[in-house]
Amino acid sequence: MTTSNLQVFDIKRFSTHDGHGIRTTVFFKGCPLRCKWCQNPEGLLPKRQVLYMENKCIHCLSCVHTCQKHGVRFLKDKILLDRNALEDWDKIIDACPTRALQFDSSSYSVSELIQEIKKDESFFRYGGGVTISGGEPFLQPEGLLSLLSACKEEGIHTAIETSLYVDQEWIQKALPTLDQIYADCKVFDSTKHKEWTGVDNSKILENIRYLLTSDKKDQVIIRTPLIPTMTATQENIGQIAAFLSSIYPQTHYEILNYNPLAKSKYAYLDMDYCFEENPKLYSPEVMESFYRVAKENGIQNLIIE
């Protein structure tokens, strides 16, 4: 992959929850974290992968007939994939009439992405713009920077959603081209952070400190996704809140309710989800108790939707 080409697993237009106005969200592929609850498991690996959606499949076996190295087999009324087989996967996927088989991502040049983003220019006029999400956008740092500056040249409002697990120099370089920054602070305890996300959180906390002391600190929103038994403890929220308010009490902080929808994506990738029994959304009462903890720990700008 060259630096100018970006691996993107989705471009979602009319995305209305990732920043102000009507937005186009570009999902960069690849992530250094391995959060147990990841909402976009297809975004984890930097390379493109083959997705199989069983409910779209009509069992026409076009794929089985096209493959040459047993990458796709039909056994007991089921299509089975060997994603590591040395197949011409482009050809196999092209043969699928229903798109039950597809790549999870495509490669775009910056100008191709700008072209896609500009399709909704006329909507951005009333507030809105592009949000870069992932995966982890900073895992493709050079491409990210050129995309961001290209957006600014076009006058497009830019937002990013990042884990902040990235060397600070990249954040410094990106900051002038970013209008809004959503950053996760998932788990405060470093041992638990390593356990649930696979990486140490010291770099993340340092970057949060950097952002919240920068001149863009009011454009930063720190978020914690509530994951039952993992991030969703009073203790964790309290620690995060205290950390943030110690740096900048006016920090914009948002606690996101658990999202039960991610589970179904795991099946497409033959992956296992962290909960066998999918938990439910937290009730408004429980959400309120988390809000209370955050406020008690000094958060002054709690975002509640």
Place this chain on the structure above:
Amino acid sequence: MERIQILKEKMLSQPRYVSIEQALIITRTYKEHENESAQMKRAYALYNALHELEIGIEPEELIVGNRTKGVRYGVVFPESGISWVDRELETISNRPQDKFLVRDEDIITFRKEILPYWKGKSLEDVLRSRAGHEIDAISKVVKINQKDHAQGHICPNVKEWLEKGPSGLQKEAQEHLNDCSDNQRDFYRSIVLVMDGVKDFMMRYHDLLIQESHVYPAHASDMKKVAAICKNLSQRPAQTFHEAVQSLWFLFVILHMESNASSFSPGRLDKTLYPYYKKDIDELRINDQEALEIIECLWLKFNQIVYLRNQNSAKYFAGFPIGFNIAVGGVDEEGNDFCNELSHLFLDAQEDLGLPQPNLSVRLHEHTNEALLRHAVRVVSKGSGMPQFFNDKAIIHEMEKLGISSKDAKDYAIVGCVELTTQGNNLGWSDAAMFNMNKVLELTLNHGRCLITNDQLGPDLGSLSTYETFEDLEVAFQKMMLYFIEKMIPCCEEVEKAHIDILPTAFLSSVIDDCMEKGIDVTRGGAHYNLSGIQMIQVANLADSLAAIKMMVYDQKRIGAKDLETALEHDFQGYEVMRQLLLNRVPKYGNDVEWVDQLGAKWAQFFRDTLRNYTNYRGGLYHSGMYTVSAHVPMGQNVGASADGRLSQTPLADGGLSAVYGRDLKGPTAVLKSVSRLNDDCTTNGGLLNMKFLPEFFKTETGIQKFCNFLRTFVDLEIPHIQFNVVRREDLLAAQKHPEQYSSLTVRVAGYTAYFTELAGDLQNEIIARTSYDNI
């Protein structure tokens, strides 16, 4: 408001019956005046109906009047159609769409007293004998409308009616009568006569209210007040807001009584009624709460008139779209934003009642006041599908190109569902015909033969496998389009002629500008503007089919022409893989893919441009619209399997501008972009774009704000119309059953969007459980 609740419940609990009361009066009148002209016979029939029809009131009503004593009765109207009534009387109470109860004794009376007189004389029968063969010959491609009922679809000059009242109009007609030519005499006589009936009708309500006020002492004071209003209106024009609203309702009751047609449109009532409202407010005669109560009483009345259609027509226009269309907002005569307290009160009334009528429309433009827009969006979020939105920026300049003055174009209103009209001066004949472009494509691909019946419906220009290039196919398609357009125009003319001969309408003519001055009935071309509108059905399927053929057969050569022909002939049986390729591997209209959208836009333009070569029987222009009411279902039944992967006889895209349901996968902004590629001159008769949203979207102020922004861009993109359905539980249940039809349905929880049909069953159930919406 207790009064409104009581009236609403009373109305909704009443059963719908077929009524032959007026038919008996009409039949007797025609026999008594056998030697008079049609103009006079019709006027006498209306006059007698106004005198004799049984009337009723409810003690709680602040606005009174209906054309039958019971609410929502289906009125048999012999002048327009009688044969179908005879055929369907026994099945009307259990037909699939829009049932009515029928009293056994009425069936006997109908066959004995009414039917024999009208055989061969009604509009339906006359038209059948004059042009039945020609109309039938093209019926699988073109549905010619208004064959067994009056035209309707017109916006009377409400302002003038309120200012003059029946006495003023009668006086004008009388003056003309004293000084007119022989061929104008009956026209003016008919108006003078009818206005006597109108005044009497109003007085009958006065008398009934006074009489009943003794029975309901608790309501007596209100009833006497309403009685006084009826009496005043029978003598002089309206003076107060309450009088104006009552006067307006009398106007529409009588228009329905005269024509028994769909879609008489009140138009821009926030403009027309405002002087009355303002004066009452300024003089402390009324407050906003009282005004709202009067408005809601009127809103209830709009739901009390339905229209009896034949079984086939009920499929095309399902669910009683009677079309009391009210437009609020928009620009004023100078092009500045127009909006006032009434605009908001109308939205409040819609929000309170959530009933199907009136059909409430908000006119948007670049400077629409933010408060009105937000209010309208909030009402949309309640889920009644209203208000719908029209775009001044897309509409006004195109109306001007049709020869409509700038003043009239800026003052446009809507009739029926989405048909555009000027106010008070235009017989737009907006529902002249529906032209099925997809059937034309089918015939082009198949030697002019119908895929379903194998009948030869059009000329043999070849078939898919004989067209060497896509361009050859397009040449043949163009010829086939022209063939049917040429066959359609004379049929439309025959319908207009029959209406002139059989259904002159004195009362309507008195409230349409220029008829009075010219001494010419509106059916005969008396109106200032005379247009005819024809709908093209459906651009989405056409674009998708042409794109599939172009890409798969001609460009990529992935599917053989002969193979596709065979597959279509066999309704894809044994060709499922090919069908899936056509469905999933070719871009579709509605996804902001320019070349696909342009295929639709190109043929919409061709249809519109071709129509402009013709003049209608009244001397006006033909123009085009892109909407269906429910016609995409029966029109789909006429079309065999199509190259977009659609199975034989299944529905076409809904709406008119909308993508095929489930095929717009790039979200609402992409849909708007695609639709904006259709030229606005194709939709001067009206366009219709449907969109679905989940209720979650509107739950927050931010969501409402984003929705407003979305509509601002809708204005900028110059799309003529949009309406929103809020997705309900039933939709999601249907999506579980038929995922293929709902693949574009997205759901959202806690910051994440997914395609509903791609979620696992238990998650789907969870979302369904969360998406309960008050049924209205």
